[in-house]
Amino acid sequence: MKVRVDTAKCSGHARCAAAAPDLFELDEDGYALPLDGEVPAGQEEDAREGAMSCPEQAITIE
Template identity: 65%
Template sequence: MRVEVDQSLCSGHGQCAVAAPDLFRLDEDGYVLPYDGEVPEGREPHARAGSRACPERALKILATDPGAAAG
């Protein structure tokens, strides 16, 4: 699972970081920073909670295609 951050939609509410502080980091102004890499195994529910908490819908959950790395 990956998280896509659309920083143009982020309004700095910080609710993603409240819901999942171990996954989502904020800059000094309270805007979410890009999420780099795969969501660690077992943290998927937290990533979903962070995404749902965003009032601007700036976070999208993307399924990882297991066949993509093999190609």
């Protein structure tokens, strides 16, 4: 499973980091940093929860 953040869509709500702090980082302005990597085993549900929490739909899971 891979997770990606579209920084053009991110509005800095930080809900992804609240839902899955081990998978989503925020920059100093509160915007999600671009993630493009494999989700560690056992954290797939956290990745889905983080993506579903994004009101801008800036996070995709593959």
